[in-house]
Amino acid sequence: MAVQNIAIQPFEGQKPGTSGLRKKTRVFMEPGFLEAFVQSIFQATGGGQGKTYTLGGDGRYFNKQAIQTILKMAAANGAKRVIVGQNGLLSTPASSHLIRLNKTDGGFILSASHNPGGLDEDFGLKFNAANGGPAPEAMTEAMYAASQTIESYAISDADDVDLSVCQPTRLDGMQVDVIDPVADYHDLMRELFDFDAIRGLFASGFTMVFDAMHAVTGPYAKAIIEGDLGAAPGSVRNAVPLEDFGGGHPDPNPIWAKELMTAVMGSDAPDFGAASDGDGDRNMITGRGIYVSPSDSLAVLAANATAAPAYAKGLAGIARSTPTSAAADRVADALGIEAFETPTGWKFFGNLLDAGRVTICGEESAGTGSDHVREKDGLWAVLLWLNILAVRKTSVAEILATHWQRYGRDYYSRHDYEALEVSKANAVMEQIRGQLGDLGGQQICGLTVSHADEFAYEDPIDGSISRNQGLRIYFEGARAVLRLSGTGTQGATLRVYLEIYEPANGDHSQEPQAALAPLRDAVRLLGRFDDLLGRSEPDVIT
Ligand code: G1P
Numbered sequence: 080m081a082v083q084n085i086a087i088q089p090f091e092g093q094k095p096g097t098s099g100l101r102k103k104t105r106v107f108m109e110p111g112f113l114e115a116f117v118q119s120i121f122q123a124t125g126g127g128q129g130k131t132y133t134l135g136g137d138g139r140y141f142n143k144q145a146i147q148t149i150l151k152m153a154a155a156n157g158a159k160r161v162i163v164g165q166n167g168l169l170s171t172p173a174s175s176h177l178i179r180l181n182k183t184d185g186g187f188i189l190s191a192s193h194n195p196g197g198l199d200e201d202f203g204l205k206f207n208a209a210n211g212g213p214a215p216e217a218m219t220e221a222m223y224a225a226s227q228t229i230e231s232y233a234i235s236d237a238d239d240v241d242l243s244v245c246q247p248t249r250l251d252g253m254q255v256d257v258i259d260p261v262a263d264y265h266d267l268m269r270e271l272f273d274f275d276a277i278r279g280l281f282a283s284g285f286t287m288v289f290d291a292m293h294a295v296t297g298p299y300a301k302a303i304i305e306g307d308l309g310a311a312p313g314s315v316r317n318a319v320p321l322e323d324f325g326g327g328h329p330d331p332n333p334i335w336a337k338e339l340m341t342a343v344m345g346s347d348a349p350d351f352g353a354a355s356d357g358d359g360d361r362n363m364i365t366g367r368g369i370y371v372s373p374s375d376s377l378a379v380l381a382a383n384a385t386a387a388p389a390y391a392k393g394l395a396g397i398a399r400s401t402p403t404s405a406a407a408d409r410v411a412d413a414l415g416i417e418a419f420e421t422p423t424g425w426k427f428f429g430n431l432l433d434a435g436r437v438t439i440c441g442e443e444s445a446g447t448g449s450d451h452v453r454e455k456d457g458l459w460a461v462l463l464w465l466n467i468l469a470v471r472k473t474s475v476a477e478i479l480a481t482h483w484q485r486y487g488r489d490y491y492s493r494h495d496y497e498a499l500e501v502s503k504a505n506a507v508m509e510q511i512r513g514q515l516g517d518l519g520g521q522q523i524c525g526l527t528v529s530h531a532d533e534f535a536y537e538d539p540i541d542g543s544i545s546r547n548q549g550l551r552i553y554f555e556g557a558r559a560v561l562r563l564s565g566t567g568t569q570g571a572t573l574r575v576y577l578e579i580y581e582p583a584n585g586d587h588s589q590e591p592q593a594a595l596a597p598l599r600d601a602v603r604l605l606g607r608f609d610d611l612l613g614r615s616e617p618d619v620i621t
């Protein structure tokens with residue numbers, strides 16, 4: 080078959096955000112749009128000649144077509160081999176693992192994560208580097224630069240590859256291995272955790288519900304949780320990946336995983352409940368009658384990680400993104416290990432993990448993971464919780480209560496103001512940015528500001544500096560962070576992160592929104608939300 084070089088004009092807006100390039104599906108489907116970005120990736124990473132890649136996605140609308148395009152472009156760019164998940168499916172953590180396992184030069188992941196899927200919804204593409212982690216900033220900047228001067232892309236005119244059968248095949252001179260998306264990942268989980276202990280837990284009558292939200296983790300959870308660990312059939316719900324995720328948001332939080340929340344808060348609740356997102360890197364954890372905030376989950380996992388064989392020797396360090404609560408820092412402090420605060424986005428954990436400085440990382444946005452891959456990993460978090468529950472032989476509620484008694488509780492919540500006019504969102508940020516230097520010592524809504532700054536991160540490994548990573552207002556015993564989302568596809572989203580610390584001997588039984596009310600009011604006043612946004616109430620509270 081022949082390689083075609085198709086002339087093309089640069090597209091605007093091919094700038095990767097917090098996690099790859101995300102756009103409306105129709106934008107990705109515009110003639111040449113996907114192709115231009117893929118060619119820019121090849122160009123920014125030294126070309127495709129002789130390279131090996133993984134390729135797969137979360138199964139959303141346009142996933143399969145995009146995969147055929149990328150395969151044909153990889154062949155035309157001289158790639159040697161591409162490993163593709165059967166039916167085009169690969170969870171993000173499984174992709175990361177396959178890149179590392181097969182020592183590929185990187186991987187293409189097709190997903191817009193927890194954003195809805197469909198012709199009128201969202202699509203995304205991100206490239207992971209040879210370490211298995213999201214492309215670092217220098218690489219994404221090079222992709223963007225390439226996209227602005229692109230003149231043509233290369234594509235083979237070969238036929239589509241049959242993705243329905245696991246088998247090796249060829250596309251022109253390139254080897255294509257269609258593989259079972261679950262098997263290697265399953266093996267890795269078996270190495271990390273005490274599967275016998277977890278089997279014993281289920282055999283003793285322990286019950287759980289895992290909501291795969293019609294997204295990619297369905298097949299993984301079925302095979303591992305029901306098939307291998309012996310959870311009762313039906314424990315994994317919404318397990319068949321659908322192109323539109325059944326019309327829902329595959330976003331594991333109490334708002335979008337309502338079905339799960341209803342199950343765990345009901346009278347006949349299971350002992351444990353969990354959910355994962357579109358591409359399988361996020362997680363939500365609940366126990367009977369209780370929701371575990373992601374910041375708390377990170378802290379609890381770190382504090383109890385030695386229950387699992389992979390972490391039995393202890394942790395090197397713990398990293399959290401800046402908006403994530405300080406609960407994990409308290410655990411690091413008690414363990415006498417390093418704690419790191421990084422900008423939002425998993426890519427910032429990569430260097431710390433590669434250098435062996437941290438073992439466990441997490442973000443308030445329902446992402447937790449470890450050095451086993453270079454992505455956050457939803458099912459990993461669920462299995463580590465199960466391993467801990469199997470060893471500690473107690474309930475989720477009890478684990479949280481004893482954690483707070485020892486470390487204190489960081490009441491935490493995120494308030495999102497969505498689909499804002501960009502100018503209004505910027506006005507709020509400017510309003511606060513302009514006051515940062517003067518806030519220290521001020522009293523507001525009964526809270527005293529100790530200091531405030533705009534977070535700039537200096538990577539401790541390579542010394543690179545990332546600026547403008549969020550406005551941080553520190554109060555005595557509390558903190559607020561404000562930043563604009565880098566994953567949205569419409570207007571701007573302002574995220575306000577609130578946290579108040581209640582010491583070990585304090586009252587841990589408050590309702591989080593009530594506990595956080597003074598801080599919430601203080602931020603709204605400082606940012607003049609009423610004037611500048613025309614409203615104070617957020618769209619989504621998690
Ligand atoms: C959001 C989350 C962030 C996460 C990213 C990708 O980014 O806040 O923690 O890493 O999705 O899953 P944001 O929209 O805030 O830029």
Ligand code: ZN
Pocket residue numbers: 171191192193356357358359360361
């Ligand atoms: Zn995701």
